[in-house]
Amino acid sequence: MRPCVARRWARTSDRGAFIHVGAIIGTCMVGNVFLVIIPNQRKIVAAMLAGQPVDPRLGAMGKQRSVHNTHMTLPVIFIMISNHYPAVSGHPKAWLLLALISAGAIAIRYFFIQRHFGKIQHEFLFYGAMLIFGATAIASMKPKDKVEISGEVSFATAQGIIQKHCAACHAATPTHASFAAPPLGAAFDTPEQIRTYAPKINERAVLSTSMPLGNETGMTDEERAQLGAWIKQGANIP
Ligand code: HEC
Known part of the structure; x- marks a missing residue:
């Protein structure tokens, strides 16, 4: 059976979903013009x-569309650079973060538009800051563990997970066809390297799901929780 559109959307990678939203808004803006x-x-x-x-009415319609476009600019710019904020796009509540950040960006834009007409309304800067602050607070909140891990997780288990889901790209000589060198120089070949990267691994594969890239390898919540537990227990290596 063919999956419905919503299901296919659900399978789009986090970053892909952000780019889709940006493309939809961008298309509206181009259409307006x-x-x-x-x-x-x-x-x-x-x-x-x-x-x-x-x-x-012709002028009024043009003005209305141009007002729409002005307000959409900052959210679109944020989506364009969102690749650099995997903690946002990879967050389980990414849609909420994007909505809050966009609303905040619109409030800030509104302040500047009004200022242009000589009206200083600082409250809009405040609303914008609060919305973006709210998004940051949610992004830094530890998501509730979906899978409970009881007992100690050994380094061997953690290394096995990394071997299975990360090593194709994150190795001195990657086996993944798209990479000739480890991305950002992050190689997880030795226990020491894995330990050094543990906080970042926690950020990218446990707290957010921005790694493995596009979840190409199909990493499960269980495996993320195990990796998280090993890090929480001190990221001990033999
Ligand atoms: C298909 C290739 C691929 C796989 C598989 C993959 N990564 Fe990555 N990883 C990348 C790319 C590309 C980047 C750089 C872009 C970015 O930061 O998103 C990256 C960046 C990172 C970073 C940031 C490094 C730094 O110095 O900031 C961490 C940490 C990371 N990955 C961890 C992991 C973990 C943990 C896994 C396995 C669970 C994994 N990655 C699997 C491609 C991959």
Whole structure:
């Protein structure tokens, strides 16, 4: 049976989902310019050149779309650079974080638009800051463990998980076809390297799901929890 659209969306990687949202908003913005703002402008100019009365609705429509675009700018810019914030895009509540950050960015943009007209409304800066602060607070909250791990997790178990899900890319000589060198120089070949990277591994594969990249290897929640438990228990190596 073919999976429904929602299911296919659900399987899009975290980053892919962000890019999709950005592409949808960006398409609306381009549509506003090419389907309304520019054609209306042309109609207004043509009417003026012909010495006919100009329909004021044309200008009003263009203005409305241009206001929409202005408010969408900062959220789109954030999505464009969101690749650098895997803690946001890889968070289990990524949709909520994106919604809060976008609302905050719109409030901040609104402050600057009003300031442009000489109206200083600091409360909008405050709302924007609070929304973005709220998103940061949620992003830094430890998600509730979906899987409870009881007992000690050995280094051998942690290394086995890393071998299975990370080593293809994160090795001195990666076996993954897309990588000639370990990404960002992060190789997990030796126990010492794994221990050194433990806090970052925790960030990327336990607290968020931004690694393995696109979850290519199908890492399970159970494995993430085990890796997390090993790190929590002191990231001990033999
Ligand atoms: C398909 C290749 C691939 C796999 C598999 C993969 N990674 Fe990555 N990893 C990358 C790429 C590319 C980057 C750099 C881009 C980025 O930071 O998102 C990266 C970056 C990282 C970083 C950041 C390093 C730094 O110095 O900031 C960590 C930590 C990490 N990965 C951990 C893991 C863990 C843990 C696993 C396994 C559970 C894993 N990765 C699996 C490709 C991969």
